[in-house]
Amino acid sequence: MATTIIPFGPQHPVLPEPIHLTLKLEDEIVIEAIPALGYVHRGLEKLADIRDYHQMIYVVERVCGICSMIHAVCYSQGIEELMEIEIPKRAEMLRVIWSELHRMHSHLLWLGLFADAFGFEALFMQFWKIRERIMDINEATTGSRVIVSVNVIGGVRADLSPDQIRWILSEIDGVEKDVSALQDTIMNDYSVKHRTVGIGVLTKEQAYELGAAGPMLRGSGVAQDMRMLGYGGYSEIDFEPIVETAGDCWARSTVRFREVLQSIDLVRQAISKLPEGDLAVKVKGNPPEGEIYTRVEQPRGECVYYIRANGTKHLDRLRIRTPTFANIPPMLTVLPGCELADVPVIVLSIDPCISCTER
Amino acid sequence: MKGKVIDVTLDTLVGEVTNMKNDGQRLVTFSTYQEGENKIGILYHFDKDLEPTHLRLVADMDKPIPSVSGVFFSAMLVENEIRDQWDVKFDGLVLDFNRSLFLDPEVIQVPLVSNVKIDPKK
Amino acid sequence: MFGSFIKKSRAKSPWIIHFDCGSCNGCDIEVLACLTPLYDIERFGIINVGNPKHADVLLVTGTVNHRNKKVLKNIYDQMSEPKAVIAIGACGNTGGVFRECYNVVGGIDKVIPVDVYVPGCPAKPEAIIDGVVVGLGKFAQKVEEAK
C-alpha cells in the first residue's frame, strides 16, 4: 500500500509547544514517526561560562517555567553537596512545600491540556480553574505566579507566616474537594475511556529498557520515584510511589491524577513537620574542584544534573537531563501501529515539555 | 560523586554497556565535559534500584566513538545531542541526524568547544 | 455597507493565534491562563484559533532561534492583512535571560514587526490582557486604514 507522509507540528493546536513529527502512514495507521527537535533550543548550559554559580539559579529556573522550583532545588542541592553546606531544616521543608505545590499545578495543567487533546473543553476549563487557586498560593507566598525564584544556594529566601500556613491549609482543602469531584469524569467517563484505554500501550519491560521516566514509567508498573531517595526534606515524610499497571494513556493520566491528591497530602505532612529555625546559611567562596551527579523527581519524572566545578565562580560544565528527553524514545516506540487520530493523545500523554528537552 | 565509577576505553565500551544491560541496569543518560585540550570525557549514567553506576570514557574528539544505540535505543537521542554540541562522530548510530537535531546548518560554531568552527554544510 | 460591517466586527472580535517560539513555558502557560475561567479574555470577543489563516492577532512568546525564525516568519506571512503582533515576556522583547546563548537570535522584532511589547518574566496574565487590549486599539486603527 502507498504510504502517506503527514507532518505533525511544529505549530499544532493541541501542542502548546513546538515539536515536529514526520508521520508515515499506511491508510490510517502510523508506521513510523521521526521527530525533529530544535525549535526551542537555546543552549543555556553554555551560560555557565559567563554567569557565576549564584546567577545560574535564575537560568536553570528558566529551563522550564512549569517545574522551575524543582530545577532550582536540584541545582542548589548539587552545589550544596559539592561545597558541603548543610542547609537549615526549615529551608528543606519549605522547599518540599513549594515543590509539591509546583507538582500539583503542573499536573492540573497537564490534565487540562489532556482533556483538551481529546476535545473535552469543559474539563479543561475545570482543571485550569482549580489550578488558579494554587497559583494564588504561589503568588501570595513568593510574589510570583509561575517562576517563584525562592531558592538560593544555602536555603530559601521566603518564609511562611502562621497566617499564611492556615490559609494554605484551607485552600488545599478546597482544591482537594474540587479535584475529587472531577475524579469520576477523568477516570470513568465513557467517552474519555474510549479515547484513552488501550491507546499507546507501553509494557513494563519496554518502559524500563527505553529509560522512561516519571508517570510514564509508573503508569507501566515500575515503582520508581526519585522522592524515594529521600533527598532534602523528603527523608522525613511518608511517601509511597503511585503505580498503575496498564501502561496506556488512561494509566498515565490516572497516575498523574492520583499524584495531585498525593501532593496535597505531602504538603499537609510537610506543614505539620515544619520545624522552627533559619531560612538560609551564608555561603562563602566558590565551589571546589569536583563533580556531582544529583537527581530529583519532577512532575514529569526524574531530572538529572551533572555539575563539574573547577574552583572558580564559573562552573566548568553544567549538564541537565530532563524527563521529557528520556520519554521521547518510548513515545517513538508506541506511535507505530496507532491510528492517526490518536497521535495527539499519545504525544500529550508523555506530558511533553519541549523547552526542558532542548534547553 | 555518588555511585561507582568504572573506567572504560573505546574497545571495551560496548561490551561494558551490554554487561550493564544484562545486569538489569537502566540507562539514565550521558554527561559530557572537556578534558584537556582536545579530549572529551563522557559519563554513561546507569541506575538500578535507585543505585547509580557510571562508566567513564575519555576519548579524542576527532576520532569516532562506538555508538551504544544498538544496545539501548534511548542512547540515540543523547548521542545525536553530543554530535550537535561537540561535533564528535559516533559509529553505528541507529538514527543519525548529522548535527541537525538541535542546530540548523547556518550555525557553524561548535557550541561547547571554545573557538572551534566547522565548515559550513552544503 | 457590508464592508463597514466586516470592519466593525473585525476590530470588535479579533481572533488570536499563539505561537511559542522558544519560550521557557512560563509565558506560555500564562497566555493559556488568560483563556481560562479566571481571566477569560473571551469576554473581549477574543477567540484562540489554531490556524494562522483565520487569525488577526499573533501572540508570540519566547526568543527567536535559528530554526524557529523560519516558522515564525511563515506563520506571520500566512496571516491575512491587517494583522497585529504582540511580543510577550522579556524573551520576546529582547531575548531576556537567554540573549547571550549561542543559538539565540534575539527578540521577535528581529524577524517580524512587533506592535506591542509586554514586559515581565513571566508576564502576568493581567499584563498580557492589557497588552492585548492595547494591541486591539492598534489593530482597529489598521482596520480603519485598510480599504
Ligand code: SF4
Ligand atoms: S520571559 Fe521569562 S518566563 Fe517568559 S519565556 Fe522568557 S524566560 Fe520564560
